[in-house]
Amino acid sequence: MRPKSIIDEARQIRVASDLIHLGARLQVLESETSLSRERLLKLYKEIRGESPPKGMLPFSTDWFMTWQPNIHASLFMNIYENLSKTTELDEIDAVIRACQLYLEQVKNLGHEPVLSVTRAWRLVKFFNANMLTLTPCKKCGGHFVVHTNELTDDYVCGLCHMPSRAGKTRAASAAGCGPDEEEDFPTVH
Amino acid sequence: MNIEQLKEEIRDTNLSYLMLAQQMIRQDRAQALFRLGISEEVATIIEKLTSAQLLKMAAANMLMCRFRFDDEMVWNLLASHSKDRAVGAGIHASILMAGNMNTYQEAA
Numbered sequence: 001m002r003p004k005s006i007i008d009e010a011r012q013i014r015v016a017s018d019l020i021h022l023g024a025r026l027q028v029l030e031s032e033t034s035l036s037r038e039r040l041l042k043l044y045k046e047i048r049g050e051s052p053p054k055g056m057l058p059f060s061t062d063w064f065m066t067w068q069p070n071i072h073a074s075l076f077m078n079i080y081e082n083l084s085k086t087t088e089l090d091e092i093d094a095v096i097r098a099c100q101l102y103l104e105q106v107k108n109l110g111h112e113p114v115l116s117v118t119r120a121w122r123l124v125k126f127f128n129a130n131m132l133t134l135t136p137c138k139k140c141g142g143h144f145v146v147h148t149n150e151l152t153d154d155y156v157c158g159l160c161h162m163p164s165r166a167g168k169t170r171a172a173s174a175a176g177c178g179p180d181e182e183e184d185f186p187t188v189h
Numbered sequence: 190m191n192i193e194q195l196k197e198e199i200r201d202t203n204l205s206y207l208m209l210a211q212q213m214i215r216q217d218r219a220q221a222l223f224r225l226g227i228s229e230e231v232a233t234i235i236e237k238l239t240s241a242q243l244l245k246m247a248a249a250n251m252l253m254c255r256f257r258f259d260d261e262m263v264w265n266l267l268a269s270h271s272k273d274r275a276v277g278a279g280i281h282a283s284i285l286m287a288g289n290m291n292t293y294q295e296a297a
Binding site: 094159 | 218219220222223228229260262277279281283284285287288
């Protein structure tokens, strides 16, 4: 389907180029704009200077439940909920802005971003489809991503109760920012 | 610091705060609301203030900005210098701060 007005087309091109700048996959662009595939491809090549990666999108909700992705997804979702509650934004505009704020915060903290814009977009779709939801942690009161219908009466988040190997990735110890191997797992007060 | 100095400091802080807020709102409204933690209505008012109004408001003897997070947990996490910081104290604080605003706005 072709966009009807030129103004609308301009808006869609802006959305598409924002998404490409953030590193979105072509499938995201195709689903969020009504621009033709050829135009999107051209736009992608113009911005990134290369062809978009091929293959299927990640589709599992379980990825968001593992320790580090869960924390990053929760941060993104808190920002996203905040934006969509306070302002009248289109869903995709809220995703773009929340993603920018998320990346900014993670870089400020000196972490590597874990959540890509494609994953973030999928996450919002999972929330819309009621497959995932936010639940408050009983200890810190922060809101975290969980499966819908999971028993969350005494949910404690991954940051209040850290798994023993948390954050001890090879990359972290190589960079010297991970906790020492000899020490016990850290506690957050 | 005597009272005159104090009033001057407050005025300067108010003025830079209000001007920054106005600029942020004009640049990207949605992100500004998130960063400032204010409601859409307040943002509309600030956006429309003239320079004369800004100056007048800044000259009050009260600060126009205040501490947003009255959660002890957030302060502890932000202030922590220990090794937890590398793993997740910072991001933990970010989650609480982004979520805190949700509940605050619901209550308001």
